[in-house]
Amino acid sequence: MKKTITIILLSVAVLGAAGWMVWQQQTIKAAKEKHQQESKTNDEQLSKLKSVQADMKHENEKQKKKMSTITKKLKNKKKAYQKEVKQRKILEAKIDQLQKELTAAKATAQAINRAHRLQGNQLLKKTQMSLTIRPHNGYRINMIGV
Incomplete structure (x- = not known):
């Protein structure tokens, strides 16, 4: 009977060990499958991220070119604009100079007109004086407006 109990215990131990080994193999198999699935998912995500990164890099280069x-x-x-501003300043300076020259020319013209009027008035006075002079034949000479 001792032998039978020993054999039964050994059989139970062998069956327990075999069950444990089967369980370990199933656990390992499930872990491998899970790992493979996660690896596949990670590879897909990595592929997508690389694609997105490439797209973003391309878009970034496109934006850089656009900015440039x-x-x-x-x-x-x-x-x-700076050239226009410079030209405008030059033109404004020329306009100011021309306005000064125009003002000076007007002043000169007014001075000349006054001088002519004064000379004309003096000439008129001289002419009026000469009107009073009568030549020896007795006729009066009208020189107004000459």
């Missing part, structure tokens, strides 16, 4: 183009355009517009 806009910056160049703005620089050109700024240069053109």
Whole structure:
């Protein structure tokens, strides 16, 4: 009977060990499957992220080119604006100079007109004086307006 109990105990131990080994194999198999599934999911996510990264890199380069183009355009517009401002200042200075020359020319013209009027008045007075002079033949000479 001792032998039978021993055999039964050994059989139970062997069956327990076999069951434990089967359970371990199933656990390992399930862990491998889970790992493979996670690895597959991670690979898919990594692939998507790489694709998104490539798209973002392409978009970033596109935006950089756009910014560069806009910056160049703005620089050109700024240069053109500065050139216009410079030309405007030059033209304003020329206008101021011409206005000064015009004012001086008007003043000179007024002075000349006054001088002519004064000379004309003096001439008129001389002419009026000469009107009173009568030549020896007795006729009066009218020189007004000459």
